[in-house]
Amino acid sequence: MIKVQDLKKVFKPNITAVNSVSFELERGEIGCIIGTSGCGKTTTLKMINRLIEPTSGKILVGGDDALSVDAVSWRRKIGYVIQKAGLLPHLNVKDNISLLSKIMHKEKNFIESRVEELMEIINMPYAQFKDRFPIELSGGQQQRVGIARALMEDPPVLLMDEPFGALDPITRNSLHEEFWNLNEKLHKTIIIVTHDMDEAFKLGHKIILMHKGDIVQVGNKADFLERPANQFVEDFIKGQVHE
Ligand SMILES: Nc1ncnc2c1ncn2[C@@H]1O[C@H](COP(=O)(O)OP(=O)(O)OP(=O)(O)O)[C@@H](O)[C@H]1O
Numbered sequence: 001m002i003k004v005q006d007l008k009k010v011f012k013p014n015i016t017a018v019n020s021v022s023f024e025l026e027r028g029e030i031g032c033i034i035g036t037s038g039c040g041k042t043t044t045l046k047m048i049n050r051l052i053e054p055t056s057g058k059i060l061v062g063g064d065d066a067l068s069v070d071a072v073s074w075r076r077k078i079g080y081v082i083q084k085a086g087l088l089p090h091l092n093v094k095d096n097i098s099l100l101s102k103i104m105h106k107e108k109n110f111i112e113s114r115v116e117e118l119m120e121i122i123n124m125p126y127a128q129f130k131d132r133f134p135i136e137l138s139g140g141q142q143q144r145v146g147i148a149r150a151l152m153e154d155p156p157v158l159l160m161d162e163p164f165g166a167l168d169p170i171t172r173n174s175l176h177e178e179f180w181n182l183n184e185k186l187h188k189t190i191i192i193v194t195h196d197m198d199e200a201f202k203l204g205h206k207i208i209l210m211h212k213g214d215i216v217q218v219g220n221k222a223d224f225l226e227r228p229a230n231q232f233v234e235d236f237i238k239g240q241v242h243e
């Protein structure tokens, strides 16, 4: 479903944010990209969405080559939840969620019912929350609205940059549960960036550990716990790698 091959981003001659990243995800799979701050996670995600143009490499989604089509239309096929929810402060919840559909001139009735349906899914009742502005929501609620916004056009692929970051453990756990149930229903192919190995173990069918622009290991929980690729992986799992 998603195949990334030798993806590279050199911002300046002395800044290689992503050196060589390759991985594959099947339809319905969740991949978690994890690694220390500055290792190239956000840059990788933005290249897949073509918010950043890769220096070289290949991105295939369902057989389509990302780099051979127009960037704007590509981006509309892929849901993107940016780091820190990124809601527009001057728009209420309903308008934040439906922004892209409005830009695409979707029919009013469709927009209305889709927003209502999504707010059901994220567990924020429409009547209660639709007119609220981001500042009137908790951090966790803002992150949920960010997720609903990314789902509005029902994209087959969802990219999420630390969608559960900066939450207390209780809210985070309940959002994990909701998210897991959601994907059982929706069957999207999802990439989640996280700092948290427990979160990656919990949500990721596949875990992609990065360090300084390269992938150190790709695998599932058992691979990481029983067959760590090297000392860095072992130390990372033990929480001994600090940023
Ligand atoms: N526009 C840019 N121009 C130059 N360098 C950049 C740019 N964006 C990111 N970088 C650098 O590229 C590297 C990777 O950045 P990136 O944002 O991908 O890291 P990250 O893994 O997402 O980190 P974090 O966990 O802190 O969000 C960093 O060293 C960063 O300083």
Ligand SMILES: [Mg+2]
Residues within 6 Å of the ligand: 041, 042, 043, 083, 161
């Ligand atoms: Mg980042």
